[in-house]
Amino acid sequence: MLNFFVAFFTLKFIRKHLNTKETLPQYDQYLKILNFFVVPFLLLLVYTTFKRFLPTINFGWFLIFSAITYVLWLLRQNNLASSLLKAGLPFYIVNSLRDFLEYLMNDFVEANDVYIDFLFLGALFWMVAFAISTNNQIKALKKEEEKNRIVVGENEKLEMLVKERTSEILAQKEQLESTVEELKATQNQLVQQEKLASLGELTAGIAHEIQNPLNFVNNFSELNIELISELKEALTSNDKAAASELIEEILGDITQNTEKINHHGKRAASIVKGMLQHSRTNTGQKEPTDINALADEFLRLSYHGLRAKDKTFNADFKAELDPNLPMIDAVPQDLGRVFLNLINNAFYACNERAKNNTQTQAAESYKPNVTISTQNINGTIVVTVKDNGSGISEENIEKIFQPFFTTKPTGKGTGLGLSLAYDIVTKGHGGNMEVESMVGVGTTFIIKLPIS
Amino acid sequence: MKVLVVDDEEDIQDLFLQKFRKEIRNGEVEFSFATSGEKALVYLHQHESEAILILSDINMPGMSGIELLREIVEKNTKPKPIVMMITAYGDDETRNKALSLGADDFLNKPLDFGDLKERLFKR
Numbered sequence: 001m002l003n004f005f006v007a008f009f010t011l012k013f014i015r016k017h018l019n020t021k022e023t024l025p026q027y028d029q030y031l032k033i034l035n036f037f038v039v040p041f042l043l044l045l046v047y048t049t050f051k052r053f054l055p056t057i058n059f060g061w062f063l064i065f066s067a068i069t070y071v072l073w074l075l076r077q078n079n080l081a082s083s084l085l086k087a088g089l090p091f092y093i094v095n096s097l098r099d100f101l102e103y104l105m106n107d108f109v110e111a112n113d114v115y116i117d118f119l120f121l122g123a124l125f126w127m128v129a130f131a132i133s134t135n136n137q138i139k140a141l142k143k144e145e146e147k148n149r150i151v152v153g154e155n156e157k158l159e160m161l162v163k164e165r166t167s168e169i170l171a172q173k174e175q176l177e178s179t180v181e182e183l184k185a186t187q188n189q190l191v192q193q194e195k196l197a198s199l200g201e202l203t204a205g206i207a208h209e210i211q212n213p214l215n216f217v218n219n220f221s222e223l224n225i226e227l228i229s230e231l232k233e234a235l236t237s238n239d240k241a242a243a244s245e246l247i248e249e250i251l252g253d254i255t256q257n258t259e260k261i262n263h264h265g266k267r268a269a270s271i272v273k274g275m276l277q278h279s280r281t282n283t284g285q286k287e288p289t290d291i292n293a294l295a296d297e298f299l300r301l302s303y304h305g306l307r308a309k310d311k312t313f314n315a316d317f318k319a320e321l322d323p324n325l326p327m328i329d330a331v332p333q334d335l336g337r338v339f340l341n342l343i344n345n346a347f348y349a350c351n352e353r354a355k356n357n358t359q360t361q362a363a364e365s366y367k368p369n370v371t372i373s374t375q376n377i378n379g380t381i382v383v384t385v386k387d388n389g390s391g392i393s394e395e396n397i398e399k400i401f402q403p404f405f406t407t408k409p410t411g412k413g414t415g416l417g418l419s420l421a422y423d424i425v426t427k428g429h430g431g432n433m434e435v436e437s438m439v440g441v442g443t444t445f446i447i448k449l450p451i452s
Numbered sequence: 453m454k455v456l457v458v459d460d461e462e463d464i465q466d467l468f469l470q471k472f473r474k475e476i477r478n479g480e481v482e483f484s485f486a487t488s489g490e491k492a493l494v495y496l497h498q499h500e501s502e503a504i505l506i507l508s509d510i511n512m513p514g515m516s517g518i519e520l521l522r523e524i525v526e527k528n529t530k531p532k533p534i535v536m537m538i539t540a541y542g543d544d545e546t547r548n549k550a551l552s553l554g555a556d557d558f559l560n561k562p563l564d565f566g567d568l569k570e571r572l573f574k575r
Contacts, residue, residue, distance in 0.1 A: 208511075208540055215562040216463055223470050253470060260463055307511060312545070314516050 006127075007064045010088065011035040014071065017138065018081055027071055034064055062099065065092050080134065080141075087130030090123040194416045195337070208304040209271050213264035220257040220264075227254050271297075284428075289330040291381055291449070292321040295372045298336055302343040303370075306351075315350045315368035322374045328381060328451055334428055338421040339372070342385040342445045345417070346370040348408075349389025349443060356390065381449045388442035397437055425449070453572070454499075456484045458492040458508035458520065459538075471565045481572070489515030493523060496533070503531050505572070509561075510539040510546060518550060525554040534575060538563065 011031060014020060020028040069092055075081035098116050102109045109116060231250045237243040296319050306313050350368035357366045368388065375382045392400060399405045401422040406415035425433045425447055437443040457468055465485045475481045484504075486492035489512060496504065506524065510517035521535055536557040537550045547558045557571060 211540055211561070212461060216461075216467070218562065219467050219471075219565075223467070227470075256466065257470070260466065264463070303513075304511075314518070316514055318513065 006091070007061065007068065008035065008038040010068055010084070011038065011064075014068065014081075014084065018075055018078060020071065020075075023078070024071065024074060027074070030067065031071060034067055038064060062096055065096070080138065083130060083134045083137065087127045087134065091127045094119050094123040190414060190416055191420065194414045194420060197414060203305070206271060206301060206305070208308055209301060210268045213268040213271075216264040217261050217268070220261045224254055224257050224261075227257070271301075284331055284334075286329040286331055288327040289332045289335065290325075290327055291330070291335070291383065292319075292323075292325050292374055294332060294336055295319055295321065295339055295374055295383060298339040299343055299370075299372050302340055302347060306344070306347050310351070313347070313351055315347055315370055317347075317370045317372075320371060320373035322376055325374055325376055325381060326451055328449060330429055330449070331424075334424045338424050338447065339383070339385070341417040341421045342447075343370065343372060346385055346387035346389060346443070346445075349387050349391070351389075353388075353390040353440075376451075379451050381451060383447040383449070384444055385447075386442065386444040391439040391441055392435070392437040392443055393439055397435060400435065401433075453481045453575075454484065454502060454504045455481055455572070456486060456492060456495060456504050456506050458486045458489065458506065458512075458517065460487050460509065460512045462487060472569075475569070488512060489517065489520035489523075492520055496524070496527075496529070500529055501531075503533070505534045505536065505575070507536050507538060510537055510550065518546075518553065521550060521553050521555055536571070 011034060015028065015031055015035065020031055065088075069085070069088065072081045072085040072088070076085060094116075098109065098120060101116075227250050231247060231254075234243045234246045234250065237246075299317060299319050303315070303317050347368075347370055350370060354366060354368055371384075371386045373384050373386070375384075396405075396407060400418050403419040404415035405419075406413040422433050425431045429449055431447060431449040433448075434446045435443065436446070457464060465483075468483050468485075469476065472481055472483065476483070484495060486495050489508075492506070492508065493515075496506075508517040508520055515523075517537055517539070521537065524533060524535060534556045535554070536559060537555045538559045538561060539546055539550075540561040550558055559568065559571075
């Protein structure tokens with residue numbers, strides 16, 4: 001009778017936990033029918049007291065268990081199925097053996113009843129022990145599944161979070177990219193502004209530099225007109241000998257004056273050319289450049305520019321130029337800007353010191369001085385711009401090449417001049433730029449440009 | 453009349469010599485030139501006691517015209533030289549400064565030679 005209970009619950013258990021409906025659909029319905037029939041078998045057994053039916057019923061039990069064993073065999077890959085198989089097999093074998101023996105050799109069974117019962121109990125214990133262990137396994141499995149479910153849930157949450165963050169980051173990235181674009185545009189604008197500002201500083205100097213040669217052009221051409229009318233008078237003179245000498249002299253003067261007109265005209269033209277070069281959008285094209293001419297030109301332009309802007313401003317300036325300087329490949333507009341910036345700063349520093357001196361009554365002894373010098377030292381052109389101005393404090397000297405750093409009052413400096421100059425010398429021309437300064441003594445900027 | 457022209461532009465010399473050609477020929481005026489304030493002082497030192505009219509540019513590298521004027525006034529040589537200042541920056545401030553320092557006259561560039569002659573020979 002026990003056998004049928006075992007069979008009934010085993011079948012239910014198998015169908016539930018091994019999910020035979022899906023793993024073995026072709027057998028599942030038989031198992032279902034079998035499970036269904038176990039109950040009538042059981043009832044039959046309960047109500048039957050006739051001993052002779054027993055073998056038949058036992059035979060039915062044997063069939064049920066064979067079916068279960070077979071199904072479990074098919075599902076042996078599954079841990080649970082293989083455990084059940086191991087648990088049930090001894091019980092199945094012992095029981096089947098006992099039933100067959102009872103049927104075939106009843107005497108033998110009765111004689112060895114104790115041993116057979118012992119075997120039967122052993123198999124039963126084995127099965128129960130296995131059932132308990134399997135149950136624990138199932139519990140552990142369930143826990144594991146629960147854990148997995150939680151992990152999967154967490155993972156899903158995490159994935160959602162990651163997606164959210166990713167889209168946030170993407171949005172931020174796009175925003176940053178557009179900010180970078182804006183910054184680049186602003187930077188270009190500022191560079192252009194800086195160029196225009198330095199052009200503005202130049203304008204007055206240029207006006208003065210052009211005015212001088214133009215005055216000469218006007219004066220010498222006026223002279224020539226006068227000389228020509230004198231020449232006409234001499235031609236009509238009666239004293240041929242005296243006239244001839246005078247004509248010779250006048251013609252000489254006219255020639256000389258015309259040469260001067262030509263020279264000063266060219267001088268004015270070259271200043272205009274320089275100004276145009278300075279304001280023109282830089283093509284970055286390098287060309288053989290005369291550093292001495294550039295240094296001299298911008299020294300004068302800067303001086304006259306500042307002088308025209310501030311009438312009280314005055315400073316001694318000189319150019320100590322090495323006559324043996326070779327031409328170097330450079331972008332003249334760019335280097336011109338560097339020189340202009342350094343020279344303007346030098347004059348500015350002198351002016352600052354002069355102003356401070358006025359306040360401290362030391363004005364008389366101070367002679368502002370700016371010197372630009374060029375040298376050829378071991379294949380390197382060294383350009384120094386030296387002033388005896390107010391000097392740069394140690395705190396500031398580290399920052400002077402940083403963009404937007406300025407000590408000038410708001411609106412007076414963009415803070416880009418030296419930073420651009422530094423870039424032009426280092427990145428643009430493969431040179432380097434250094435500064436030496438002492439407060440109250442002066443500042444020297446040293447530019448080194450490779451010749452080759 | 454002896455005139456010392458102080459200007460860093462060397463071509464100014466030919467300009468004066470030609471513009472005053474007739475006056476030079478007639479011996480009405482005699483020009484000397486200096487290309488810097490320092491050189492002007494050297495010339496004046498060599499020609500002390502001569503009556504010299506000084507015609508100086510203000511804007512020059514090194515010693516400016518104003519500084520030259522100050523030096524001349526401080527030296528206080530006799531007879532006192534007449535100093536006329538010329539500048540391209542014809543602003544009142546520079547003009548007043550030059551005049552207050554003792555300049556006798558003030559002219560603007562570009563020079564009007566007709567006007568200059570009038571002012572020179574008036575003296």
